[in-house]
Amino acid sequence: MLPVSYPRLTWTATLVISALGIIAFLTLSTRVYAHKVNVFAWVEGDMVFVEGYYPGGKKAQNSLVEVYNSRGEKLLEGKTNKKGEFSFKIPAKDDLRIVLTASMGHKNDFTIAAGDLGGLEPSSKESITTTTKADAPPSATTVDMSRLQVMIDEALDRKLDPVIKLIRNTRKDGPGVTEIVGGIGYIMGLFGLVMYFKSKQERK
Template sequence: MEGRTNEKGEFSFKIPERIDLKIVLTASMGHKNDFIVPANDFGEVESSPSSPAQSFAESAKDSTAHSADLGQLEGMIDKALDRKLAPVIKLIRDTRKEGPSITEIVGGIGYIFGLFGVFMYFKSRKNRERGQRSEVRGQQNIDKQQ
């Protein structure tokens, strides 16, 4: 299956069957990434156009409006939210597991060397200035002795 995003950068499709999906994203300037979405992350595949809201509405028709079970409604909403948020939660969990990459480690070491270099530069300037002052004082002492 192929598709393009809309103006908001969104793309949606009906899941044909309950299997792991390999998503390949191709963006501008040669950027490309792919990842696998496990079948259990997107819940059940809808075989009919019914949704939890529609099924609740149908059950509400059978009973009076006052006898609608709020607990059932909350349960359905919780279930739908859990199903929709599962991929986001998994992504956050996976991101936390990853440690620093080699590039970040090398960059950190380079940053430390850079700070050390700046420190040594100012230290050598300070030592050089002290050396020039002592040479001037030494020359003045030699002139006084003569």
């Protein structure tokens, strides 16, 4: 039994109300979230660090991490810890594709190019030190060079640490308001098109 005195809303009014509701909801909840898992990996020395997280910063704990080379062969696998992190020694100087499989059908991957795996392979670094130890006096300059290389790498790792942290944190942001409003625009436009073609059909 609906009282007659209730004002009947037109479609424009309903649209405006829902749009306002959506905007109010958006501004009230500052952070957006959805079901998607992210992977980020970076190199420090001869180790690769992997981090899995959901938009909004929640960690992907106890998730399977698999590492593949450029030929698609699996090199190693492991599980993320409570902080959603996993680390491993660089297995080969090759493009490494890191695949993270979280629970409930969430999966994503991240590729580290061979060129980003540091200037020296761990094995070659060792070989240089051994050769330099064997004939120490004549190759004094080579010793310095290789040591210098290691020192530069270490210093760079240290200096780049805040930058890497910054990148890790910015990547945790979910979709922005621009994208969301744009998406709503797409929907309205799409259904506008449907109406346009339907009305054309009817006129015929």
